[in-house]
Amino acid sequence: xxxxxxxxxxxxxxxxxxxxxxxxxxxxxxxxxxxxxxxxxxxxxxxxxxxxxxxxxxxxxxxxxxxxxxxxxxxxxxxxxxxxxxxxxxxxxxxxxxxxxxxxxxxxxxxxxxxxxxxxxxxxxxxxxxxxxxxxxxxxxxxxxxxxxxxxxxxxxxxxxxxxxxxxxxxxxxxxxxxxxxxxxxxxxxxxxxxxxxxxxxxxxxxxxxxxxxxxxxxxxxxxxxxxxxxxxxxxxxxxxxxxxxxxxxxxxxxxxxxxxxxxxxxxxxxxxxxxxxxxxxxxxxxxxxxxxxxxxxxxxxxxxxxxxxxxxxxxxxxxxxxxxxxxxxxxxxxxxxxxxxxxxxxxxxxxxxxxxxxxxxxxxxxxxxxxxxxxxxxxxxxxxxxxxxxxxxxxx
Amino acid sequence: xxxxxxxxxxxxxxxxxxxxxxxxxxxxxxxxxxxxxxxxxxxxxxxxxxxxxxxxxxxxxxxxxxxxxxxxxxxxxxxxxxxxxxxxxxxxxxxxxxxxxxxxxxxxxxxxxxxxxxxxxxxxxxxxxxxxxxxxxxxxxxxxxxxxxxxxxxxxxxxxxxxxxxxxxxxxxxxxxxxxxxxxxxxxxxxxxxxxxxxxxxxxxxxxxxxxxxxxxxxxxxxxxxxxxxxxxxxxxxxxxxxxxxxxxxxxxxxxxxxxxxxxxxxxxxxxxxxxxxxxxxxxxxxxxxxxxxxxxxxxxxxxxxxxxxxxxxxxxxxxxxxxxxxxxxxxxxxxxxxxxxxxxxxxxxxxxxxxxxxxxxxxxxxxxxxxxxxxxxxxxxxxxxxxxxxxxxxxxxxxxxxxxxxxxxxxxxxxxxxxxxxxxxxxxxxxxxxxxxxxxxxxxxxxxxxxxxxxxx
Numbered sequence: 001x002x003x004x005x006x007x008x009x010x011x012x013x014x015x016x017x018x019x020x021x022x023x024x025x026x027x028x029x030x031x032x033x034x035x036x037x038x039x040x041x042x043x044x045x046x047x048x049x050x051x052x053x054x055x056x057x058x059x060x061x062x063x064x065x066x067x068x069x070x071x072x073x074x075x076x077x078x079x080x081x082x083x084x085x086x087x088x089x090x091x092x093x094x095x096x097x098x099x100x101x102x103x104x105x106x107x108x109x110x111x112x113x114x115x116x117x118x119x120x121x122x123x124x125x126x127x128x129x130x131x132x133x134x135x136x137x138x139x140x141x142x143x144x145x146x147x148x149x150x151x152x153x154x155x156x157x158x159x160x161x162x163x164x165x166x167x168x169x170x171x172x173x174x175x176x177x178x179x180x181x182x183x184x185x186x187x188x189x190x191x192x193x194x195x196x197x198x199x200x201x202x203x204x205x206x207x208x209x210x211x212x213x214x215x216x217x218x219x220x221x222x223x224x225x226x227x228x229x230x231x232x233x234x235x236x237x238x239x240x241x242x243x244x245x246x247x248x249x250x251x252x253x254x255x256x257x258x259x260x261x262x263x264x265x266x267x268x269x270x271x272x273x274x275x276x277x278x279x280x281x282x283x284x285x286x287x288x289x290x291x292x293x294x295x296x297x298x299x300x301x302x303x304x305x306x307x308x309x310x311x312x313x314x315x316x317x318x319x320x321x322x323x324x325x326x327x328x329x330x331x332x333x334x335x336x337x338x339x340x341x342x343x344x345x346x347x348x349x350x351x352x353x354x355x356x357x358x359x360x361x362x363x364x365x366x367x368x369x370x371x372x373x374x375x376x377x378x379x380x381x382x383x384x385x386x387x388x389x390x391x392x393x394x395x396x397x
Numbered sequence: 398x399x400x401x402x403x404x405x406x407x408x409x410x411x412x413x414x415x416x417x418x419x420x421x422x423x424x425x426x427x428x429x430x431x432x433x434x435x436x437x438x439x440x441x442x443x444x445x446x447x448x449x450x451x452x453x454x455x456x457x458x459x460x461x462x463x464x465x466x467x468x469x470x471x472x473x474x475x476x477x478x479x480x481x482x483x484x485x486x487x488x489x490x491x492x493x494x495x496x497x498x499x500x501x502x503x504x505x506x507x508x509x510x511x512x513x514x515x516x517x518x519x520x521x522x523x524x525x526x527x528x529x530x531x532x533x534x535x536x537x538x539x540x541x542x543x544x545x546x547x548x549x550x551x552x553x554x555x556x557x558x559x560x561x562x563x564x565x566x567x568x569x570x571x572x573x574x575x576x577x578x579x580x581x582x583x584x585x586x587x588x589x590x591x592x593x594x595x596x597x598x599x600x601x602x603x604x605x606x607x608x609x610x611x612x613x614x615x616x617x618x619x620x621x622x623x624x625x626x627x628x629x630x631x632x633x634x635x636x637x638x639x640x641x642x643x644x645x646x647x648x649x650x651x652x653x654x655x656x657x658x659x660x661x662x663x664x665x666x667x668x669x670x671x672x673x674x675x676x677x678x679x680x681x682x683x684x685x686x687x688x689x690x691x692x693x694x695x696x697x698x699x700x701x702x703x704x705x706x707x708x709x710x711x712x713x714x715x716x717x718x719x720x721x722x723x724x725x726x727x728x729x730x731x732x733x734x735x736x737x738x739x740x741x742x743x744x745x746x747x748x749x750x751x752x753x754x755x756x757x758x759x760x761x762x763x764x765x766x767x768x769x770x771x772x773x774x775x776x777x778x779x780x781x782x783x784x785x786x787x788x789x790x791x792x793x794x795x796x797x798x799x800x801x802x803x804x805x806x807x808x809x810x811x812x813x814x815x816x817x818x819x820x821x822x823x824x825x826x827x828x829x830x831x832x833x834x835x836x837x838x839x840x841x842x843x844x845x846x847x848x849x850x851x852x853x854x855x
Contacts, residue, residue, distance in 0.1 A: 054777020171781025
């Protein structure tokens with residue numbers, strides 16, 4: 001370890017330092033070096049001891065929470081592929097097929113995203129920050145499996161450049177970058193992001209065809225158009241349904257939520273209140289289903305409120321997207337309101353929006369814009385309390 | 398019967414290196430110094446030059462803007478050196494101490510019979526005035542003002558903090574005399590905060606003429622700022638003074654004996670100190686005699702004060718005016734392979750993402766205290782604010798700490814005022830700085846914010 005560090009310090013570092021051949025690429029070297037070694041920086045001002053946590057570990061914990069969803073997503077892609085083709089396949093075959101489809105998306109996401117981040121850091125002469133580590137994993141997990149890789153790349157580029165770097169980089173963005181990537185893909189290439197062609201890979205080998213009666217629609221798509229679905233609530237809970245790669249299994253999302261809540265890195269306040277918000281909207285729909293304008297919508301509105309949370313990306317969005325501390329509400333009280341309205345709007349949009357059955361993306365992006373307003377009012381309450389105290393004092397005197 | 402206030406938010410950081418509760422044999426005082434860097438925002442003027450003979454209580458420096466406020470020598474002897482820094486700023490005035498201390502005579506007096514002005518004049522002339530800190534802004538108190546209250550914290554909850562009962566032992570009479578004098582300075586109460594769960598020692602237990610409130614909970618329960626926030630928060634236009642109990646004793650001696658007798662007791666703490674005990678010494682004493690041969694080898698950090706708010710000094714350094722302990726830690730200059738990834742149990746963290754959480758749980762179950770041997774490594778690099786809700790866990794004020802810090806960073810004076818900047822000083826934010834994931838220099842930011850506020854508001 002010491003030898004490796006000495007090698008880096010003595011042989012490599014000088015090239016990147018002031019006056020070195022590659023000085024312009026200093027942020028790249030620094031990024032790699034600090035990835036390998038936590039630097040021996042000591043506290044120079046203020047407190048002399050510091051907490052053992054840093055942003056790298058924080059981000060890493062979120063990635064850990066996402067891993068079960070990623071692995072399950074790979075298997076699920078293969079599973080649905082072979083069912084569509086009517087071909088028997090072993091668990092490993094299903095998993096490997098899925099991995100071959102999904103891993104390139106992960107590679108493209110990290111490659112393009114980190115590449116752009118490095119580029120910006122080199123141009124600005126900043127240190128590389130860790131923000132993209134989580135976004136890079138989230139983006140492939142919320143894409144349909146059939147999306148071309150170049151679209152993933154473009155979406156990532158949009159998210160990194162327009163979603164983050166123009167605001168100043170990690171910690172400065174106002175929208176969740178991963179969701180921006182999805183929103184970009186959705187509005188730019190709608191035929192690749194919705195409908196019933198994209199969720200299951202039906203690329204056929206020679207002499208094969210998809211089985212008769214195959215429908216590639218997601219459970220949520222079914223519900224939105226017909227009011228019913230062939231997938232049971234248990235299927236949806238376990239995640240054996242078509243959908244974006246990582247979002248189908250509520251069970252595994254809950255496992256991730258467990259890790260995030262336990263470590264304190266994801267806000268339980270946001271998650272809890274989003275579930276309450278979703279349940280409230282679901283219940284309202286249950287009550288008013290009889291007034292629906294069409295039988296399909298009536299059936300959709302009548303879906304038991306708790307089942308609404310099993311379909312689509314609701315759980316995934318609530319646990320991994322809504323809890324983004326940068327784009328979400330930052331005051332503890334504000335987090336309750338922020339989460340509640342995310343849940344509420346997610347279910348409302350999904351039921352009422354005829355163009356798009358998934359509401360969580362728009363709900364979170366909308367609440368991203370509202371988060372500063374929520375915080376503003378929470379903070380104003382504190383300010384008013386202080387002003388009232390002063391007024392009382394002055395009156396008393 | 399005094400009230401008990403429970404402080405919930407905060408954290409006790411148990412470090413290796415607590416001082417044994419016994420006094421070490423007295424060491425001779427060779428040199429002592431007054432360090433202008435201890436006193437923020439004062440424009441100093443020298444009252445002596447190198448080679449001058451001084452007594453204990455002879456002014457070495459004074460405040461250019463408030464000439465009656467003197468900074469006096471704690472020992473008698475010869476002015477050995479005036480150490481200057483950039484732009485000829487005075488860093489230290491060192492005095493070579495006589496074997497026997499001779500004192501300036503300020504005349505003894507019963508503070509109960511003195512007028513407020515006479516008390517102020519006596520304290521200012523004898524070098525006791527800088528002991529009073531003023532909030533807002535955390536500066537030396539302005540003798541022209543009358544504070545609405547004076548707060549004294551009778552316990553220290555910082556990591557490795559000394560036992561104030563021991564620090565103040567045997568000073569009952571002087572402490573009471575000091576309190577009698579201080580009581581004349583405020584239009585309101587003198588508040589004394591005590592630890593609800595530990596013995597406080599005779600000096601504090603027997604005092605009269607103060608309002609005692611007890612506090613229970615983790616650090617920062619012992620910070621005077623927390624006491625102010627609980628009992629009488631500072632509104633715009635109000636002034637509160639604070640003073641350390643050991644300084645009250647020195648003031649008491651001034652009135653009882655008529656001299657500036659700056660003897661205090663300190664604790665030698667920290668993992669790298671070999672013989673950790675309490676010592677009798679003097680304000681501004683040179684640290685070398687205490688540390689010589691008493692610290693382990695390797696690269697160390699010597700801190701005058703505690704690990705949260707103390708000042709980094711060299712082995713040739715001097716005890717700070719407001720410090721009651723000296724701490725020595727290892728410098729954390731070694732890079733750590735995959736340090737951000739590998740879960741090591743010897744790192745302290747309030748986050749449950751590190752294994753120290755499990756150690757804290759084990760501590761609760763077994764009742765055995767786990768102590769951390771921490772160094773000065775920051776465990777990561779500076780980043781923008783990303784994680785939210787973290788400061789709030791250790792910040793027991795009705796204030797939004799992150800929002801206030803951001804207002805300070807952007808220099809938004811009105812917002813700073815609205816968010817409660819008058820109520821806080823740097824030390825109140827020290828734990829926020831410790832737990833910060835983004836390694837933001839919090840206390841430095843607060844100081845800059847306070848300076849800007851003072852400049853703008855006058």
